[in-house]
Amino acid sequence: MTTELNELYRELLLDHYRRPRNHRRIEQPDRQAEGYNPLCGDHVTVFLKLDGDVVKEVTFEGSGCAISTASASIMTETLKGRTLSEAKAIFKKFHGLVTGESGEIELGPGMGKLEVFSGVCQYPARVKCATLAWHTLAAALENADAVVSTE
Numbered sequence: 001m002t003t004e005l006n007e008l009y010r011e012l013l014l015d016h017y018r019r020p021r022n023h024r025r026i027e028q029p030d031r032q033a034e035g036y037n038p039l040c041g042d043h044v045t046v047f048l049k050l051d052g053d054v055v056k057e058v059t060f061e062g063s064g065c066a067i068s069t070a071s072a073s074i075m076t077e078t079l080k081g082r083t084l085s086e087a088k089a090i091f092k093k094f095h096g097l098v099t100g101e102s103g104e105i106e107l108g109p110g111m112g113k114l115e116v117f118s119g120v121c122q123y124p125a126r127v128k129c130a131t132l133a134w135h136t137l138a139a140a141l142e143n144a145d146a147v148v149s150t151e
């Protein structure tokens with residue numbers, strides 16, 4: 001990765017940390033789940049409004065480090081308007097990207113910002129920060145009211 005690209009990613013990440021998108025509670029959500037990452041102290045609650053099997057609205061609340069907050073923010077932007085099966089497929093790709101387990105990942109349309117986290121695989125302790133919101137969302141989809149912990 002070039003230094004310039006690194007710098008660009010850092011800027012985008014910090015922007016989402018300082019001004020997280022969709023950072024609010026949904027009153028009477030269809031699904032909601034809470035996630036903790038005790039290792040870092042990250043805490044997130046994800047709220048979902050569904051329209052059939054389409055993610056109509058997805059928001060989050062919570063506090064955490066720059067990576068966990070930016071990841072939750074970018075996740076909500078990326079998943080709005082997607083079907084549940086698309087959302088699951090995107091999570092799988094994202095997981096492969098941050099763990100570095102899947103080699104080159106082909107990101108689809110509207111998923112470019114996820115690339116920001118491609119450097120995370122060099123810092124294994126940070127993988128949990130980057131995936132917390134996603135695991136929490138997955139739990140919300142499995143269960144109407146779930147609590148997950150990365151430990």
Ligand code: ZN
Binds near residue numbers: 040067129
């Ligand atoms: Zn963290």
